[in-house]
Amino acid sequence: MTTTAPQLRKPRGKKRGGVLGNTGLYLATGVAAFLFLVPFYLLVRNALSTDAEITGEHWKFFPTHLQWGNVSDLFDDTSVDFARSMWNSLVVAVSMTVGILLICSLAGYALARIPYKHSNKIFYLVLGTLMVPTAVTFVPSFVLVSSLGWVDTYRGLIIPGLFSGFTCFLFRQYFLGFPKELEEAARVDGLGYWGAYWKVVVPNSLNFFAAIATITFISGWNAFLWPLVIGQDPGAWTVQVALSSYMTNQTVVFHQIFMATAISILPLVFVFLFLQRWLVQGIAQTGIKG
CATH class of the missing domain: 1.10.3720.10 (MetI-like)
Known part of the structure; x- marks a missing residue:
C-alpha cells in the first residue's frame, strides 16, 4: 500500500496592487481633506489678524499676536x-x-x-x-x-x-x-x-x-x-x-x-x-x- 505525500499549498500572496491601491486611496483622501481645510484655515487666520497683516506682502502662517479684540470690534x-x-x-x-x-x-x-x-x-x-x-x-x-x-x-x-x-x-x-x-x-x-x-x-x-x-x-x-x-x-x-x-x-x-x-x-x-x-x-x- 503506497501513500502519497500531501501536497503543500503555496501561501496566497496579497492581491497585486492592494498596497498601492490603499496608498493611493489614503493619498487622495489626504489631499481632499487638505483642500477642504485650507479655506477654514484662511478664514480663522485672517479673522485673528489685522488688516495690515491680511493685505501685507509677507505671508505668515499665523499672526504674531492673535487679535482676539476683533470679536469685540x-x-x-x-x-x-x-x-x-x-x-x-x-x-x-x-x-x-x-x-x-x-x-x-x-x-x-x-x-x-x-x-x-x-x-x-x-x-x-x-x-x-x-x-x-x-x-x-x-x-x-x-x-x-x-x-x-x-x-x-x-x-x-x-x-x-x-x-x-x-x-x-x-x-x-x-x-x-x-x-x-x-x-x-x-x-x-x-x-x-x-x-x-x-x-x-x-x-x-x-x-x-x-x-x-x-x-x-x-x-x-x-x-x-x-x-x-x-x-x-x-x-x-x-x-x-x-x-x-x-x-x-x-x-x-x-x-x-x-x-x-x-x-x-x-x-x-x-x-x-x-x-x-x-x-x-x-x-x-x-x-x-x-
Missing part, C-alpha cells in the same frame, strides 16, 4: 448690529425648517398614501412649480408681501418660503417606499391617516426628517437675495445681508469680514456635527423600496 460696531442679524437668521432658518418639515411632509404623505382620483394631477402641478425660475416669481412675491405690509418683518422673511415643491417631491418618494405593514397595523388599532402619520410614520422616519432639516436649515441660513429685498431696515437684516455691508465701494474692513464670516458659520458647523449621523442614514434611506 465686530459686536461693538454701531453701523451693523451683527448680534441682531445672527438672531434674525436663527429665527428665519429654524422657522423655515419647522414649517417646511411639517407642510411638505404632510403634503408628501397625502400624495403617497391617501387615495384620491386627482392626486397624480396635483403631484404633476407640484412638479410643474420646479420648472418655473425663481426670478419669474420674485417680483410678484415681493408685490404681494409689500401689499400685506410684511416688509421688514419675520412674516415677510419666513412665510413665502414655507413650501418647497422639491422637498414635497422628496417626501412623497420616501413615503412611497415606507413599509405599508406598519401603517396597516396602526389602522387595526383604530388610527386614521393623521394618527398613522404622527405616531407611526414620523417616529420611524427621523433619519430622513433630519436629513431634510439639515439641508433646509443651511438653505435658510444662507439665503441672501430675498432677505436683502424684504429686510430694508438694518434691524431686519439677516447675517448674510450684514456680511455684505462690510464691503462697500468706499471701504473694505477685512478683519471684520473674516471674523463675521467665521462666527456666522458656527451654527452650521454645530448643526452638521449634531445631525451628521442621521443625515447620512437619511440620505441612504431615500433609496428604500417597499
Whole structure:
C-alpha cells in the first residue's frame, strides 16, 4: 500500500496592487481633506489678524499676536448690529425648517398614501412649480408681501418660503417606499391617516426628517437675495445681508469680514456635527423600496 505525500499549498500572496491601491486611496483622501481645510484655515487666520497683516506682502502662517479684540470690534460696531442679524437668521432658518418639515411632509404623505382620483394631477402641478425660475416669481412675491405690509418683518422673511415643491417631491418618494405593514397595523388599532402619520410614520422616519432639516436649515441660513429685498431696515437684516455691508465701494474692513464670516458659520458647523449621523442614514434611506 503506497501513500502519497500531501501536497503543500503555496501561501496566497496579497492581491497585486492592494498596497498601492490603499496608498493611493489614503493619498487622495489626504489631499481632499487638505483642500477642504485650507479655506477654514484662511478664514480663522485672517479673522485673528489685522488688516495690515491680511493685505501685507509677507505671508505668515499665523499672526504674531492673535487679535482676539476683533470679536469685540465686530459686536461693538454701531453701523451693523451683527448680534441682531445672527438672531434674525436663527429665527428665519429654524422657522423655515419647522414649517417646511411639517407642510411638505404632510403634503408628501397625502400624495403617497391617501387615495384620491386627482392626486397624480396635483403631484404633476407640484412638479410643474420646479420648472418655473425663481426670478419669474420674485417680483410678484415681493408685490404681494409689500401689499400685506410684511416688509421688514419675520412674516415677510419666513412665510413665502414655507413650501418647497422639491422637498414635497422628496417626501412623497420616501413615503412611497415606507413599509405599508406598519401603517396597516396602526389602522387595526383604530388610527386614521393623521394618527398613522404622527405616531407611526414620523417616529420611524427621523433619519430622513433630519436629513431634510439639515439641508433646509443651511438653505435658510444662507439665503441672501430675498432677505436683502424684504429686510430694508438694518434691524431686519439677516447675517448674510450684514456680511455684505462690510464691503462697500468706499471701504473694505477685512478683519471684520473674516471674523463675521467665521462666527456666522458656527451654527452650521454645530448643526452638521449634531445631525451628521442621521443625515447620512437619511440620505441612504431615500433609496428604500417597499
